[in-house]
Amino acid sequence: MEKIEVRWHGRGGQGTVTAAKVFADACLSGGRYVQAFPEYGPERAGAPLRAYNRISSKELRMHCPVSNPDVVVVVDPTLIESIDVTEGAKDNASFIVNSSKDPKELREKLKLKSTQKIYVVDATKIALECFGRPMPNSPMVGALNRVTGLVNLETLLEDVKKSFGKKFAQKIIDGNLLAVKRGYEEVKEG
Amino acid sequence: MTKVVAVTGNEAVANAFRQVEPDVCAAYPITPQTELMQRFASFVSDGKVKTELVLVESEHSALSACVGAAAAGGRVATATASQGLALAWEILFIASGFRLPIVMPVVNRALSAPINIHCDHSDAMGARDSGWIQLWSENAQEAYDNTIQAFRIAEHMDIRLPVMICYDGFIISHSIERIEYLDDELVKKFVGEYKPLYPLLDVDKPKSYGPLILTDLYMEVRRSQAEVYKKVPKVVLEVAKEFKKISGRSYGLFEAYRLDDAEIGVVILNSAAGTTKDVIDEYRAQGVKVGLLKPRLFRPFPYEEVGEALKHLKAVCVLDRADGFGGSFGPLYLDIAASLCNFKEKPILINRIYGLGGRDYMPEHAQQVIEELQKIAKTGKVKILKEYIGVRE
Numbered sequence: 357m358e359k360i361e362v363r364w365h366g367r368g369g370q371g372t373v374t375a376a377k378v379f380a381d382a383c384l385s386g387g388r389y390v391q392a393f394p395e396y397g398p399e400r401a402g403a404p405l406r407a408y409n410r411i412s413s414k415e416l417r418m419h420c421p422v423s424n425p426d427v428v429v430v431v432d433p434t435l436i437e438s439i440d441v442t443e444g445a446k447d448n449a450s451f452i453v454n455s456s457k458d459p460k461e462l463r464e465k466l467k468l469k470s471t472q473k474i475y476v477v478d479a480t481k482i483a484l485e486c487f488g489r490p491m492p493n494s495p496m497v498g499a500l501n502r503v504t505g506l507v508n509l510e511t512l513l514e515d516v517k518k519s520f521g522k523k524f525a526q527k528i529i530d531g532n533l534l535a536v537k538r539g540y541e542e543v544k545e546g
Numbered sequence: 547m548t549k550v551v552a553v554t555g556n557e558a559v560a561n562a563f564r565q566v567e568p569d570v571c572a573a574y575p576i577t578p579q580t581e582l583m584q585r586f587a588s589f590v591s592d593g594k595v596k597t598e599l600v601l602v603e604s605e606h607s608a609l610s611a612c613v614g615a616a617a618a619g620g621r622v623a624t625a626t627a628s629q630g631l632a633l634a635w636e637i638l639f640i641a642s643g644f645r646l647p648i649v650m651p652v653v654n655r656a657l658s659a660p661i662n663i664h665c666d667h668s669d670a671m672g673a674r675d676s677g678w679i680q681l682w683s684e685n686a687q688e689a690y691d692n693t694i695q696a697f698r699i700a701e702h703m704d705i706r707l708p709v710m711i712c713y714d715g716f717i718i719s720h721s722i723e724r725i726e727y728l729d730d731e732l733v734k735k736f737v738g739e740y741k742p743l744y745p746l747l748d749v750d751k752p753k754s755y756g757p758l759i760l761t762d763l764y765m766e767v768r769r770s771q772a773e774v775y776k777k778v779p780k781v782v783l784e785v786a787k788e789f790k791k792i793s794g795r796s797y798g799l800f801e802a803y804r805l806d807d808a809e810i811g812v813v814i815l816n817s818a819a820g821t822t823k824d825v826i827d828e829y830r831a832q833g834v835k836v837g838l839l840k841p842r843l844f845r846p847f848p849y850e851e852v853g854e855a856l857k858h859l860k861a862v863c864v865l866d867r868a869d870g871f872g873g874s875f876g877p878l879y880l881d882i883a884a885s886l887c888n889f890k891e892k893p894i895l896i897n898r899i900y901g902l903g904g905r906d907y908m909p910e911h912a913q914q915v916i917e918e919l920q921k922i923a924k925t926g927k928v929k930i931l932k933e934y935i936g937v938r939e
Binding site for chain 2: 377380381384387388389390391392393394396416417418419420421423
């Protein structure tokens with residue numbers, strides 16, 4: 357792995373930007389260079405937004421949005437109806453979608469190339485079961501880490517724990533850690 | 547000794563402020579600077595620093611308070627951007643005229659109207675002749691490193707001038723990147739104890755700041771001030787050399803990237819330089835001899851050194867993230883042209899305006915420029931001297 361570029365699609369208020377930040381932080385281990393940044397528009401709850409990651413073994417000098425992602429993470433599946441999440445994705449790109457649907461159905465819906473991979477995880481359901489709120493970002497971070505294989509699960513969980521700091525109740529932190537773990541374990545390739 | 551973290555540019559600069567721990571910091575929030583001062587204010591509230599934080603009602607007041615505190619004899623810092631810098635305009639000249647070593651990050655943002663909060667260099671470019679030293683920074687690491695070095699440069703006894711540290715709004719200020727923090731003690735030792743010069747609070751030796759100087763002596767005062775700027779490049783290099791000893795990172799007056807054997811070159815400031823360097827590597831792999839010059843010390847501008855570094859090229863494109871209205875060129879172009887004008891053999895120059903108000907500067911834009919430079923180098927002909935790129939016409 358020399359460089360991996362990730363594009364996140366979510367809606368304001370779902371924690372997508374936080375997820376990109378946590379993922380970047382976790383990838384620091386092993387001496388990697390990392391970037392995490394959102395597309396800066398007016399920040400409104402519910403509005404579609406993009407965020408990006410670059411993870412590389414070499415210094416990252418590029419300071420612009422990712423045009424040709426290796427991995428596309430769709431945090432909110434309703435976005436598939438309104439925007440083209442496949443735009444510019446590499447021929448061997450991986451798509452990770454938060455959905456309860458069958459991977460085959462999504463592959464057809466997104467019109468993916470045969471060389472592109474699809475992964476599905478029901479992140480909203482996992483979040484509801486783990487900490488009672490429909491915040492799919494934690495399971496999505498787990499799923500992204502499984503697909504990219506960049507850091508081991510323990511390192512990721514340590515980082516997620518750190519990112520919560522002291523502001524949250526232990527129950528919420530534990531719920532999110534479980535959600536990351538379940539996202540990692542339950543993501544399915546289609 | 548060093549600590550590797552993933553933080554925003556603003557967070558990195560706030561941490562540099564924490565490590566330096568100025569005596570006084572007066573500030574007023576403005577996007578995209580706000581996060582910097584908000585984080586520093588947290589350090590103050592949490593008792594991590596003993597800095598006296600003065601929260602005022604405008605940037606004009608913020609810089610005025612800084613002038614007062616610096617004249618009184620304190621180590622002083624503030625930060626601003628865009629309209630805030632514009633509002634502080636009047637006081638910029640007072641800070642430099644008083645020779646007060648105030649350190650001020652400027653998180654580059656477009657100027658109104660129309661109102662826009664995104665990256666653009668118009669703010670700092672407008673202040674380029676205000677007598678402040680300007681250090682420009684490509685990424686969060688450079689913004690952090692330049693902030694630490696700025697205190698040493700500003701406070702050098704041969705200099706005693708205020709310093710702006712410029713870095714790109716949002717692109718750097720709000721993006722998370724890997725950076726290396728130096729050890730707190732190392733930074734404290736590097737900047738050293740603050741040595742006041744002619745402090746007002748030294749009541750045993752009364753002195754006055756800001757006297758009226760009319761036709762009899764005003765020109766002599768200005769002439770002697772102009773002399774100080776000649777000493778700045780040397781001090782900047784000395785400080786950089788010492789900084790390398792503690793950090794391992796090299797800084798110069800500018801960065802010359804693959805320029806020595808180049809035939810064509812790009813001159814560009816801040817974050818877009820990084821994107822351009824990646825594209826240059828692609829062209830180099832195909833045998834195209836292209837290089838880049840990224841100014842760091844933009845004020846005072848090292849005309850001679852920059853001219854020497856560029857004169858051997860056949861064609862150069864200067865990319866400006868600010869336009870000079872009034873039929874002129876971008877501000878960076880004018881300085882590059884001035885640095886080359888007296889050489890007999892010199893490159894053909896073109897000026898391209900990009901990225902205004904946060905418009906993305908993409909690898910395609912760098913490619914477009916390099917393709918055009920190759921044609922100019924081959925034919926010696928320039929189709930358009932100055933134009934906008936990445937714009938819908």
